Amino acid sequence: MRQNLTFSLDNKTEKSITKRLRSEGCIFAEEETQVLISQAGSIEDLMKMVEIRASGVPLEYVLGFTKFCGLRIDVERGVFIPRKRTEFLVQQAEALTQICDIVVDLCCGSGAVGAAIATNLSKAVLHSVDIDPVAVRCSSRNITNIGGHVYQGDLYNALPHKLRGRVNIIVANAPYVPTDAINLLPQEARLYEPKVALDGGKDGLDLQRKVVEEAPRWLASGGHILVETSKIQAAQTFEIFAKAGLTTKIARNEELDATVVIGKN
Incomplete structure (x- = not known):
């Protein structure tokens, strides 16, 4: 069981998210799954983010930020x-x-x-x-x-x-x-x-x-x-x-x- 700040997620659901992202062509599906889980405030938020990412939207836009030179840099569509x-x-x-x-x-x-x-x-x-x-x-x-x-x-x-x-x-x-x-x-x-x-x-x-x-x-x-x-x-x-x-x-x-x-x- 993976524990987030506000919700818990079972391994089966986590694996299904990874499978979903991989099926849509996300090369680093496992890593992206972990990032999305770490940034979601609830299971509802997480599944919404997964669907947006699966539609092809860049991960950075889904998250609202990227890492650059060790800094968290806000990005938007x-x-x-x-x-x-x-x-x-x-x-x-x-x-x-x-x-x-x-x-x-x-x-x-x-x-x-x-x-x-x-x-x-x-x-x-x-x-x-x-x-x-x-x-x-x-x-x-x-x-x-x-x-x-x-x-x-x-x-x-x-x-x-x-x-x-x-x-x-x-x-x-x-x-x-x-x-x-x-x-x-x-x-x-x-x-x-x-x-x-x-x-x-x-x-x-x-x-x-x-x-x-x-x-x-x-x-x-x-x-x-x-x-x-x-x-x-x-x-x-x-x-x-x-x-x-x-x-x-x-x-x-x-x-x-x-x-x-x-x-x-």
Whole structure:
């Protein structure tokens, strides 16, 4: 018998939940069953969550949160779900961030990247931006409680003008999936996550170009910009950085299948 805070569950019911999730294509059905049980307040809540998950809704939306860099990050339907690989972007940014640095997180989505940096480096001053009002609402819940600021708008246009030339770190997990490749994404991303957070244009690099080209005007002398990209797009992203006059390098983590291009102003 498994005991939760408010209800108990017999092994037969638990196994039936796992079987139900597996039959609907949940690869990690056993693990997801345990997570759902741990988060449900009653047997009625649990069965409702199971049915929603079995319908194909991403687990993170069912739960209302995900784990990222050890943090509990609120997510909601219509907001991009942060990926494990993006923790490498955070690691690379943290290595370059000093106490009291100004950090800007562009295309922030749930705000996970900025929240992780600001939490681990508590003196950093965080400014996060997204064009999507749903993302801004969600990121506000993850950022304002740690002293960060969230703005709705198109990239740098949303930032206070006083930050121009004073930003120490810019991070961006801008969408980099080529438009024609959207249909090749896993069903959970393709059907449930916002297209604006996935579609990077014809070659996947449209947003990266906008982010990088304007970065030197916002970065302080010696400041850095870090952008997540894919392994196959890394050389093109590198060229975008170099063309903007930035001293550029590529960082790669094979275990996470994560690639970050880093530029210094």
